[in-house]
Amino acid sequence: MKNRLFFILTTLLLCIVALIYLQRDEIQTVYHKFFVSKIFERQSKNVEHQGESKIKIAFLDIGQGDASLLEWPDGTQMLVDCAIDDRILEALGRVMSPFDHTIDYLVVSHPDLDHYGGCVDVMKRFEVKYIVYTGYKKNTSQYFPVFLQTIQDEVKNGAEYIEIDHEQTWNINSSTLHFLYPDLPISTHPLLSKVKKTDASNNTSILMILQYGEKKIMFTGDTEFEEENYLMSKYSTSTLDVDLLKVGHHGSAGSSSDAFLKILSPEYATISSGKENRYGHPTLRTLHRLERANTQIWRSDQKGDILVYVYADKIHIENH
Ligand SMILES: [Zn+2]
Numbered sequence: 001m002k003n004r005l006f007f008i009l010t011t012l013l014l015c016i017v018a019l020i021y022l023q024r025d026e027i028q029t030v031y032h033k034f035f036v037s038k039i040f041e042r043q044s045k046n047v048e049h050q051g052e053s054k055i056k057i058a059f060l061d062i063g064q065g066d067a068s069l070l071e072w073p074d075g076t077q078m079l080v081d082c083a084i085d086d087r088i089l090e091a092l093g094r095v096m097s098p099f100d101h102t103i104d105y106l107v108v109s110h111p112d113l114d115h116y117g118g119c120v121d122v123m124k125r126f127e128v129k130y131i132v133y134t135g136y137k138k139n140t141s142q143y144f145p146v147f148l149q150t151i152q153d154e155v156k157n158g159a160e161y162i163e164i165d166h167e168q169t170w171n172i173n174s175s176t177l178h179f180l181y182p183d184l185p186i187s188t189h190p191l192l193s194k195v196k197k198t199d200a201s202n203n204t205s206i207l208m209i210l211q212y213g214e215k216k217i218m219f220t221g222d223t224e225f226e227e228e229n230y231l232m233s234k235y236s237t238s239t240l241d242v243d244l245l246k247v248g249h250h251g252s253a254g255s256s257s258d259a260f261l262k263i264l265s266p267e268y269a270t271i272s273s274g275k276e277n278r279y280g281h282p283t284l285r286t287l288h289r290l291e292r293a294n295t296q297i298w299r300s301d302q303k304g305d306i307l308v309y310v311y312a313d314k315i316h317i318e319n320h
Contacts, residue, residue: 052311055175055212059246059298059306060091061320064274064281065114068219068246069095070210072173078105079122080219081115088118089125094305094320102127109221110205111138111147120150128159134186135163136204164206174212180235181207181227191230202249203227209242213312216241218264220248220255228260237263243315244268244308247290251282251299261293268296268317270308275301 053073060067062083069092070078077100082088103126108116122128131151138144155161165185170177182189182204192200205221218240228248231240245266248255250273269290273281282299290297298306303319 053174055210055310057217057308057310058095059270059272059300059308060088060095061300061304061306062087062091062118062272064250064277064279065117066109066221066246066250066272067091067118068272072175074173076104076173077102078107078172079103080107081109081221082106082118082122084114084117086118086121089121091305092122095307101125102129104128105130105132107132107206107208107219109219110134110201111136111141111144112201112222113141113143115221116147117143120147123150123154123159128154130160130162131155132162132164132206134182134204134206135165136186136201138201140199176211178209178211178239179206180209180231180239181205181223183234191226195226205248207231209239210310212310215243215310215312215315217244217246217308217310218242218266219246222250222252222255223248224252224254225257225260228255228257232260232263240264242266244270244310245295247271247282247286249281250277250279251286252279253283253285256286256289258289258292261289261295265293266295268298268308268315270306271297271299271301273299273301277301 055073056071058069060069060083065083066081067083067088068080070080083091103122106119106122106128108119108131123131131154133151151161164179164182167183168179184190186192186204191203195203202222202224203226205223205227206219207221207223207227208219210217210219240263242264243266245264245268247269251271271282287297298317298319300306305320307318307320309316
């Protein structure tokens with residue numbers, strides 16, 4: 001009798017193991033759906049296109065600064081900038097599953113605290129696979145060496161460091177990510193010698209365009225007129241033509257020139273700025289320029305987290 005029971009239980013166990021093995025892809029998908037890929041799916045009011053493949057972007061409301069989380073259809077995630085401090089962790093908690101402890105790509109646009117300040121917290125809290133940066137060394141910030149040291153520690157623990165020092169295009173899950181700037185090593189870039197300010201780091205900002213199907217999204221960091229002019233002199237209008245612009249430098253008056261906006265002709269613009277911030281961002285001048293360019297404006301200081309769904313042929317935007 002005991003032997004019989006043992007035989008039945010062993011057979012049952014083998015069947016379960018075989019079933020799990022055969023259904024492993026499906027199980028993984030279900031696991032992914034419920035525990036990993038929940039990025040702002042629950043909150044989506046966009047029922048019309050729910051089944052369609054899309055890239056999700058959360059322009060996070062983190063006060064004065066930048067932080068955008070991207071998620072591709074296969075679950076690949078990229079964080080572009082990390083806010084000024086550990087408030088980034090709370091913001092990521094609003095859109096990520098608590099079971100999700102990895103971020104595939106961390107892109108740090110440039111070394112201003114309101115963009116890299118929270119990156120140390122992100123690298124400590126999450127397993128980051130690729131750290132993407134220009135390599136620009138900022139000597140005027142006390143915190144910057146901590147940031148560099150954390151990158152080195154992460155690399156020792158298996159992360160890969162990628163320096164953007166030439167124009168390049170990556171393919172990620174049926175989309176392309178085109179890095180337009182820095183197109184040369186930033187330490188010797190000719191543009192920086194022309195920038196008259198002592199702190200030129202805004203114009204070291206990584207500028208990249210994500211293209212999914214027909215739709216293009218531009219990420220700018222704190223790009224100012226100098227970098228915009230450089231881009232317009234180097235790239236064709238069709239390259240720079242986008243559907244959504246993450247407005248440079250939080251809508252400061254020294255970014256988003258009329259000429260630049262005319263070439264970009266974005267249908268939508270998102271502005272990441274803190275409520276009643278002391279810089280007066282976004283400025284009226286920039287808002288007027290965007291209005292003249294017939295661009296629909298979404299501001300994090302007014303809307304909170306801005307959630308963008310990029311389909312191959314359309315863009316849907318909503319807020320929390
Ligand atoms: Zn900034």
